[in-house]
Amino acid sequence: MAAQELARAGALVTVFEAKPTVARKFLMAGKSGLNLAKNETFDQQLPHYFEASAALAPMLAGFDAQAVMRWAEGLGQAVFTGSTQRVFPVAMKGSPLLRAWLRYLHQLGVTIKTNERWQGWQGTALAFGSGSVAPDVTVLALGGASWSRLGSDGAWVKTLGETGSALAPFQPTNAGLCRAWSAHMAPHLGAALKGVRLSAGDLSTRGEAVLSQSGLEGGGIYMLSRALRTGAPLRIDLLPDLDVTQIQNRLENVARKASTKVALRKALRLDPVKIAIAQECAHPLPRSARDLARALKALELDHQGLAPLDQAISVAGGVQFEALNDDLMLRNRPGVFCAGEMLDWEAPTGGYLITGCLATGRWAGRGAARYLGLEPAD
Numbered sequence: 001m002a003a004q005e006l007a008r009a010g011a012l013v014t015v016f017e018a019k020p021t022v023a024r025k026f027l028m029a030g031k032s033g034l035n036l037a038k039n040e041t042f043d044q045q046l047p048h049y050f051e052a053s054a055a056l057a058p059m060l061a062g063f064d065a066q067a068v069m070r071w072a073e074g075l076g077q078a079v080f081t082g083s084t085q086r087v088f089p090v091a092m093k094g095s096p097l098l099r100a101w102l103r104y105l106h107q108l109g110v111t112i113k114t115n116e117r118w119q120g121w122q123g124t125a126l127a128f129g130s131g132s133v134a135p136d137v138t139v140l141a142l143g144g145a146s147w148s149r150l151g152s153d154g155a156w157v158k159t160l161g162e163t164g165s166a167l168a169p170f171q172p173t174n175a176g177l178c179r180a181w182s183a184h185m186a187p188h189l190g191a192a193l194k195g196v197r198l199s200a201g202d203l204s205t206r207g208e209a210v211l212s213q214s215g216l217e218g219g220g221i222y223m224l225s226r227a228l229r230t231g232a233p234l235r236i237d238l239l240p241d242l243d244v245t246q247i248q249n250r251l252e253n254v255a256r257k258a259s260t261k262v263a264l265r266k267a268l269r270l271d272p273v274k275i276a277i278a279q280e281c282a283h284p285l286p287r288s289a290r291d292l293a294r295a296l297k298a299l300e301l302d303h304q305g306l307a308p309l310d311q312a313i314s315v316a317g318g319v320q321f322e323a324l325n326d327d328l329m330l331r332n333r334p335g336v337f338c339a340g341e342m343l344d345w346e347a348p349t350g351g352y353l354i355t356g357c358l359a360t361g362r363w364a365g366r367g368a369a370r371y372l373g374l375e376p377a378d
């Protein structure tokens with residue numbers, strides 16, 4: 001996106017990519033449906049960027065969810081909004097959009113050089129294995145530090161750290177939760193916990209979670225990453241649409257002799273995975289209907305933390321905004337701009353990540369154009 005904006009302003013642009021092909025993570029993101037944005041207003045969208053909201057506000061205002069949709073459609077890729085307001089290309093995967101974008105960049109005169117790993121600076125020049133290049137302006141968009149096999153290995157931290165720029169340590173976000181399950185959970189691995197409320201710290205969501213060999217995965221867990229990574233226990237409300245008294249009444253209506261498991265199934269229609277989770281968190285389950293009702297609404301699952309950084313969908317941490325001017329140019333390195341996931345912001349899944357990367361890429365590209373004395377295109 002930075003290359004696009006620089007080229008549209010009239011600059012001669014070269015993209016250097018370390019991998020044999022570009023945009024590998026973008027393509028990977030498209031494997032399960034490329035969620036480009038959340039179809040929300042700017043005011044609804046902004047708080048999802050947490051502490052970075054203020055810094056990102058002008059960038060997201062300049063390229064919000066509606067702009068992302070128009071951009072994809074402008075590249076000939078129809079989009080649709082799903083039931084949870086998530087926006088996807090009709091083609092679902094990322095490759096048709098990427099191909100159209102690369103064709104457009106080619107028309108704008110952008111050159112793409114692959115297998116070119118930036119290794120740092122030699123004076124003011126950029127050093128690559130094949131030699132050095134001394135551009136008038138540089139935009140770094142080197143990604144975060146997860147799924148390193150796709151290229152974003154975070155190796156740039158050492159080089160930028162040497163410039164004295166403020167960097168926040170990387171932390172996993174949108175990552176699975178590690179939990180060593182008891183043996184009785186084995187038959188339920190692979191099953192989804194649906195229709196529950198999940199909470200941790202002061203975060204709460206009506207998302208889903210899938211039980212995996214190593215713990216819990218899925219959007220509902222990802223939403224809570226910020227709290228879970230500080231060690232907060234996962235709280236599960238198995239019956240978010242009923243209050244304690246309603247649950248108690250239903251439990252009291254089943255035959256007194258019924259086992260707790262039968263009561264949970266018959267009175268509350270809990271499926272086997274929910275019953276198993278209840279037993280995992282609160283064994284032995286209380287006999288009294290009131291206590292059982294309370295327990296089912298506030299199960300506490302302890303855990304061994306988030307999955308390792310490299311397995312996270314995205315990372316928190318990176319170049320801090322205080323190291324950058326309003327155009328995303330490094331204060332310690334005039335003429336060098338930064339964009340995308342390498343900046344210190346985080347957001348839940350739901351399209352906020354790609355939207356944030358596009359918005360900051362566009363902002364940095366336009367700032368870089370102005371730095372060259374060029375007028376960014378409308």
Ligand SMILES: Cc1cc2nc3c(=O)[nH]c(=O)nc-3n(C[C@H](O)[C@H](O)[C@H](O)COP(=O)(O)OP(=O)(O)OC[C@H]3O[C@@H](n4cnc5c(N)ncnc54)[C@H](O)[C@@H]3O)c2cc1C
Nearest residue numbers: 017018025029035117118142143151152340341351353354
């Ligand atoms: C499995 C998965 C699914 C996802 N799904 C979604 C989704 O549906 N919606 C969403 O919004 N987000 C999604 N994301 C997150 C999203 O893909 C990333 O946030 C986004 O791709 C980050 O873009 P970026 O350009 O900042 O970094 P990246 O996409 O990581 O690109 C950085 C590029 O820089 C290159 N590079 C790194 N170092 C160097 C160097 N020294 N020299 C030259 N090149 C270098 C890398 O090879 C890489 O190509 C998903 C992520 C994953 C892993």
